[in-house]
Amino acid sequence: xxxxxGNAKLLQHALGISRFLRRSLDARHALAGQLLESVDQPFxxxxxxxxxxxxxxxxxxxxxxxxxxxxxxxxHLLVRDLxxxxxxxxxxxxxxxxxxxxxAEAIRxxxxxxxxxxxxxxxxxxRVQPFVVIGMGKLGGRELNVSxxxxxxxxxxxxxxxxxxxxIGNFEFFNRLGRQLIGALSEVTGDGQVFRVDMxxxxxxxxxxxxxxxxxxxxxxxxxxxxWERYAWIKARxxxxxxxxxxxxxxxxxxxxxxxxxxxxNAMRELHAQIRDEVARRDMADNVKLGPGGIRxxxxxxxxxxxxxxxxxxxxxxxxxxxxxxxxxxxGNLDAGAVQELSAAYDFLRRxxxxxxxxxxxxxxxxxxxxxxxxxxxxxxGFPDYAALLADLDGHRDRxxxxxxxxxxxxxxxxHELDRLWAxxxxxxxxxxxxxxxxxxxxxxxxxxxxxxxxxxxxxxxxAQVRARFDPLVPRLIEACGLTPNPDITLTRxxxxxxxxxxxxxxxxxxxxxxxxxxxxxxxxxxSSWAADYLTRHPLLLDELLDPRTLEAAPDWIVFRDGLxxxxxxxxxxxxxxMDLMREAHHSQVFRLLxxxxxxxxxxxxxxxxxxxxxxxxxxxxxxxxxxxLRQRHRDAPRFAVVSYGKLGGKELGYASDLDIVFLFDDDDxxxxxxxxxxxxxMNTWLSSATPAGTMFETDLxxxxxxxAGQLVSSLAAxxxxxxxxxxxxxxxxxxxxRFSAGDAALGAAFEAIRIDVLRKxxxxxxxxxxxxxxxxxxxxxxxxxxxxxxxxHDRGGxxxxxxxxxFLVLGHAHQHPRLTGNLGNxxxxxxxxELGLIPCELAEQVRDAYREYxxxxxxxxxNGARYARVDAEGMAGRIGAVKALWQAxxxx
Numbered sequence: 040x041x042x043x044x045g046n047a048k049l050l051q052h053a054l055g056i057s058r059f060l061r062r063s064l065d066a067r068h069a070l071a072g073q074l075l076e077s078v079d080q081p082f083x084x085x086x087x088x089x090x091x092x093x094x095x096x097x098x099x100x101x102x103x104x105x106x107x108x109x110x111x112x113x114x115h116l117l118v119r120d121l122x123x124x125x126x127x128x129x130x131x132x133x134x135x136x137x138x139x140x141x142x143a144e145a146i147r148x149x150x151x152x153x154x155x156x157x158x159x160x161x162x163x164x165x166r167v168q169p170f171v172v173i174g175m176g177k178l179g180g181r182e183l184n185v186s187x188x189x190x191x192x193x194x195x196x197x198x199x200x201x202x203x204x205x206x207i208g209n210f211e212f213f214n215r216l217g218r219q220l221i222g223a224l225s226e227v228t229g230d231g232q233v234f235r236v237d238m239x240x241x242x243x244x245x246x247x248x249x250x251x252x253x254x255x256x257x258x259x260x261x262x263x264x265x266x267w268e269r270y271a272w273i274k275a276r277x278x279x280x281x282x283x284x285x286x287x288x289x290x291x292x293x294x295x296x297x298x299x300x301x302x303x304x305n306a307m308r309e310l311h312a313q314i315r316d317e318v319a320r321r322d323m324a325d326n327v328k329l330g331p332g333g334i335r336x337x338x339x340x341x342x343x344x345x346x347x348x349x350x351x352x353x354x355x356x357x358x359x360x361x362x363x364x365x366x367x368x369x370x371g372n373l374d375a376g377a378v379q380e381l382s383a384a385y386d387f388l389r390r391x392x393x394x395x396x397x398x399x400x401x402x403x404x405x406x407x408x409x410x411x412x413x414x415x416x417x418x419x420x421g422f423p424d425y426a427a428l429l430a431d432l433d434g435h436r437d438r439x440x441x442x443x444x445x446x447x448x449x450x451x452x453x454x455h456e457l458d459r460l461w462a463x464x465x466x467x468x469x470x471x472x473x474x475x476x477x478x479x480x481x482x483x484x485x486x487x488x489x490x491x492x493x494x495x496x497x498x499x500x501x502x503a504q505v506r507a508r509f510d511p512l513v514p515r516l517i518e519a520c521g522l523t524p525n526p527d528i529t530l531t532r533x534x535x536x537x538x539x540x541x542x543x544x545x546x547x548x549x550x551x552x553x554x555x556x557x558x559x560x561x562x563x564x565x566x567s568s569w570a571a572d573y574l575t576r577h578p579l580l581l582d583e584l585l586d587p588r589t590l591e592a593a594p595d596w597i598v599f600r601d602g603l604x605x606x607x608x609x610x611x612x613x614x615x616x617x618m619d620l621m622r623e624a625h626h627s628q629v630f631r632l633l634x635x636x637x638x639x640x641x642x643x644x645x646x647x648x649x650x651x652x653x654x655x656x657x658x659x660x661x662x663x664x665x666x667x668x669l670r671q672r673h674r675d676a677p678r679f680a681v682v683s684y685g686k687l688g689g690k691e692l693g694y695a696s697d698l699d700i701v702f703l704f705d706d707d708d709x710x711x712x713x714x715x716x717x718x719x720x721x722m723n724t725w726l727s728s729a730t731p732a733g734t735m736f737e738t739d740l741x742x743x744x745x746x747x748a749g750q751l752v753s754s755l756a757a758x759x760x761x762x763x764x765x766x767x768x769x770x771x772x773x774x775x776x777x778r779f780s781a782g783d784a785a786l787g788a789a790f791e792a793i794r795i796d797v798l799r800k801x802x803x804x805x806x807x808x809x810x811x812x813x814x815x816x817x818x819x820x821x822x823x824x825x826x827x828x829x830x831x832x833h834d835r836g837g838x839x840x841x842x843x844x845x846x847f848l849v850l851g852h853a854h855q856h857p858r859l860t861g862n863l864g865n866x867x868x869x870x871x872x873x874e875l876g877l878i879p880c881e882l883a884e885q886v887r888d889a890y891r892e893y894x895x896x897x898x899x900x901x902x903n904g905a906r907y908a909r910v911d912a913e914g915m916a917g918r919i920g921a922v923k924a925l926w927q928a929x930x931x932x
Contacts, residue, residue, distance in 0.1 A: 053117055053122065057117055059113075059400040081119070087108060087136065090104075090108050102228055103228070106231050108141070109141070109231070134183040138234060142191075145223045150170065160209040161199050162209075166197075174189065174190070174275070174276045174277075176189075184389070189236055193250040194253060256289060272290055274358045297350045323405065325406040327388050334389065334392065337381050337439055353606070361385060364382055392404055394419035461493070489513075508551050512547060512551060516557060519561035520565075533564045535571070535575055536560065536575045563584075569694065569695075577626045591640070596652050618725060629650070643891075643894050643895050650696075651687055664725065666718060671717075677782070679706075680782035680786040685739075685773070688776040688777045688862070699741075704786075755790070755793075759793045772846040775846050798853045799853045829915050831897045831908040836926075844878075845869060848868070856875050870884075896908070
C-alpha cells in the first residue's frame with residue numbers, strides 16, 4: 040500500500056503536539072509506516088480485528104497483542120484528530136470499539152482453558168451460561184475518551200455448576216474469568232496496558248463480590264440500590280453475552296420510574312454538590328470534566344431529564360449525551376437554544392480533554408500549568424495562543440454553568456412570609472386573622488381547612504423527607520390562592536389536590552422545583568371545578584404546566600397520532616402498559632385543550648372538534664392494538680369499522696361525554712362474526728376500563744341494531760337490512776348524526792352510502808311528525824323540571840327541541856334535498872333548511888344563534904360542576920321564544 044503524501048504532514052503536525060506519539064514511534068518501529076499508509080482513513084473495527092488475526096491469539100500472545108492494538112489505534116486516532124480529520128464522534132466511537140473488541144477477545148481466549156479444565160458453566164436446565172460484561176459510564180454510552188479507564192460490571196444469568204471433570208460453581212467460574220480479564224487488560228507490562236479497569240460501580244462496590252447473577256443483581260436493586268446508582272446505570276450497556284433484553288428487564292425498573300420522577304432533581308443536586316465540594320477541596324477549578332461548567336454538568340443535565348421522564352418516554356432511554364440533549368429539545372423539555380449551546384460546549388470540552396490526554400497518554404482533565412504545555416494544547420485546538428483558547432473555553436463553561444443553574448436551581452424552602460401561619464395553623468383564630476388580610480371571604484372556614492390538614496392523620500404520618508417538601512409548599516399555595524378572584528374556593532380545591540399527591544414525593548418535588556407551576560395550579564383551580572377535579576384525579580398532568588408553549592400550541596393531530604402509535608409499537612406486547620399509555624396521552628391532550636379553553640383561546644365549537652378528533656384517534660389506535668391481541672386473526676388489517684353517534688357523531692363532544700358507538704364488519708370469512716365479536720369486546724374493554732392510569736371513555740353500545748338484545752357487532756349487510764326494514768324512527772333520527780370514526784375506510788364509505796339511502800327514504804310527513812312528537816313528549820315526561828329555572832337541554836325551547844327540529848327536517852325532506860344528508864352539525868343544517876325554503880330564514884338564524892348560546896352556557900356550567908345546565912329563564916326569553924316559534928312553524932299545534 041502506498042501512503043498519501045498528506046499523511047506525512049499530518050504525522051509531523053501531531054508529533055509536534057504529542058509526546059506520547061513520539062515515544063510510541065520510538066518504541067514500535069513499524070508504527071510510523073503503518074500510520075503513513077492509513078491515517079487518512081478511520082481505523083474501524085474490521086481493521087482492529089485484522090491486527091489480532093495473525094498469529095491466532097492464545098493465553099501467551101493475548102497481552103502483547105492487545106497492547107500493540109491499543110498503541111496502533113490510539114496513535115492513528117490522535118493523528119487524525121489533531122489533523123482535523125476525526126470529529127468527536129469518530130474519536131469516542133473508535134475508542135469504544137477498541138474496548139469492546141479487547142474485552143470480547145480476552146474473554147474468548149481466557150474462557151477456553153477454564154472450560155477445558157472445569158467444563159461449561161450451565162444452569163439447572165443444562166443451558167450454557169454466558170459471561171455478561173456490562174460497560175458503564177462513557178464506555179456504556181459509547182463516548183469513551185482516549186486515555187480513559189473503563190468501568191465494568193460482571194454478571195451471568197443463572198447459578199449452577201460446570202459440566203467438566205473438575206466441576207465448580209458458576210459463581211466461581213465467572214469470578215476466575217473476571218479476575219483474569221482484569222489482569223489481561225489492566226496489568227502494566229513492558230508494552231504498557233490496554234485499559235485501567237474500575238469495578239467500583241458493581242453492587243456494594245469494593246466490598247461486594249466481583250460477579251453477580253441476574254437474581255443477585257435484581258435483589259440488590261430492590262433492597263439496597265441507591266439514588267446515585269440509578270444515575271450510574273443510565274448508560275449501562277451489555278458488551279457481551281447476548282442477554283440484553285433479560286438484563287434490561289431487571290435494570291429498567293430500577294433506573295426509570297413509571298411516573299414523572301422530579302425527586303431525581305434533588306438527588307442529582309446532592310450528588311453534584313458532593314462533587315463540587317471535592318473539586319473545591321482539591322482545588323480542581325481548572326478541571327474541564329469536574330470543574331464548574333465542565334463536562335460532568337452537561338451530562339448531569341441530560342441524565343436528570345432521563346431519570347425524570349425516561350420511565351414514560353422510552354425514546355429517552357438511550358446512552359449518548361448529545362442525542363439525549365437533541366431529543367429533549369425536540370420534546371420541548373429543554374429550550375432549543377440551550378441545547379445548541381450545551382452541545383457546542385460538550386464538543387469543545389471533550390476535544391480539549393482529548394488534547395490534554397494526547398500529551399502523555401495520561402488520564403487527566405486538568406488544564407496544564409507549564410507554559411510549554413499550554414502552548415501545545417492551544418495549537419492542538421487550533422488557537423494562536425493559550426489566552427485565545429481560554430477565552431473560548433471560559434465562554435463555554437459560563438454558558439454551561441448558567442444552564443446547569445437553571446435546571447438545578449435550589450428551590451425556595453425558607454423564609455416565606457406565611458411560614459408562621461402554616462406552622463401555627465392549628466390555632467384557627469390567629470390563622471383566620473392573617474387570611475382575612477389576603478382577601479379570603481370566609482377566613483375562619485379557610486383557617487379551619489388548614490387546621491384540619493395540619494392536624495390530620497395523613498400529615499402526621501408523612502415521612503420526614505416528604506414533609507420537608509410538603510411544608511414549604513403550603514405557604515406558597517396560600518399566597519397563590521389569595522391572588523385569584525375566588526381565594527376561598529381555590530384554596531379548598533388546591534388543598535384537595537395537595538392531599539391527593541401528599542404521598543407522592545415526586546409531585547411535591549415538581550411543585551417545589553417549579554414555583555411557576557404552583558401559580559398555574561392555583562389559577563386552574565380558581566377557573567373551574569371540573570378542571571380542579573380532573574387535575575386531582577390525574578396529577579401526572581402537573582408536568583403539562585411546566586411549558587406554556589406546549590399548553591398554548593394548537594394541536595397537531597397527525598404528529599400526535601403518529602407519535603403515540605410509535606410509542607405503543609415500542610412497548611408491544613405489554614397490554615397493561617399500552618392501555619395506561621393511551622390514557623396518559625388522552626388525559627394530556629384533554630388537559631391542554633382545557634387550559635386553552637379556560638384561557639379563552641377556543642370556541643365551544645372548535646373545542647368540540649378537537650375533542651372529537653382526539654376520540655377518533657384513540658378509537659383508531661385501539662382497533663390496531665386490540666386486533667394484534669387476537670390469536671385467531673386471519674388478516675393483517677381487520678375489515679372492521681367503528682361508527683359514532685350522538686355527541687361524537689355530531690362532533691359536539693364535551694370533556695365528559697360518553698361515546699355512542701356501533702361496530703360493523705364486512706368479511707366473508709366463515710368465522711368472521713366470532714372473530715369480530717371478540718375484537719369488539721376487547722375494544723370496549725380497552726376504551727372503557729379503569730386502569731392505574733385512570734379511565735379514557737365511558738362507552739354506550741345501545742344504538743346498535745336491536746339495542747341491548749342485538750349482536751355486539753353487525754355485518755354491513757345485516758346493518759343495511761335492519762336500517763331499511765326494521766329500525767324505529769328514533770333510530771333514523773340518531774342516524775342523522777352518525778358518521779364513520781375509525782377503521783377500514785372502504786367499510787366507512789359503505790356505511791355512509793347506507794346512511795344516505797336511509798335518510799333519503801320517502802316518508803309520510805304526517806306519520807313522521809306524530810312519531811317525532813311522541814318521542815319528544817316521552818323525553819319531556821322523563822325530565823321534569825320544578826326548579827323555576829330554564830333547563831338548557833331538556834326544557835321546551837331548549838337544545839333537544841332544536842335537535843328534533845333538524846332531525847325531522849332531514850328525515851322528511853332529504854329525499855328531495857340531498858344536501859340535508861350531510862353530517863354538518865345542527866347549526867349548518869338549520870342554515871341549509873332556511874336556504875331551501877323549508878323554514879323561515881330569519882327564524883333559522885335566530886335559532887342558530889340560540890343554539891350557539893345554549894351550548895356556550897351549558898359548557899360553562901359543566902366546567903364549574905353544575906349538576907344541571909339550568910339558567911334564569913327571564914334572561915333567555917328571546918332565545919326560548921325563537922326556538923318555540925320554529926317548533927310551531929315546523930310541527931304546528
